[in-house]
Amino acid sequence: MPNITLGTVTLPPDLQWSDEFAWVALGMTAKTTLTGAEIVQSGALQAGRPVTLQGGTDFAWVDYATVEALRTLASAAGATYTLTLADDRAFNVRFRCEDTPVEGAPVAHRVTPDTGKRDALQYVPIIRLKTV
Secondary structure, three states: OOOEEEOOEEEOOOOEEOOOOOOOOEEEEEEEOOOOOEEEEEEEOOOOOEEEEEOEOOEOOEEHHHHHHHHHHHOOOOOOEEEEOOOOOEEEEEEOOOOOOEEEEEOOOOOOOOHHHHHHOEEEEEEEEEEO
16 A cells, blocks of 8 residues: 655655544635624535544554654745645645644653654654645
8 A cells, every 4th residue: 555645754654634624615704794694605615625544552553753753844935835645645735833734642652761762653643734
């Protein structure tokens, strides 16, 4: 199975897109006038779809270097990236820095001054993106 890529970072193919079906491409506002009438405006959204990729306790782990590479990408002001999923769908995205853009929870907590052992640790990632 092909991997997922985000910019120059390669990610596991089994990351879950947790909010894939929690969005519709319709923007709408509704306001009530002073007379009580409702004014509704709606239109098709061209971007802004959330893309939250996450691993779990038993799947889609990443190493320390990958978490750091994601954090570096997320720190680039105004940057956009191509996200290519394992099924070959591609999206132009940015990190949702208005949320926490990247998280990495250790699979097993280990405290070590040895950077080699630290770099071998595995993390459960959460990557928060938005289409642009």
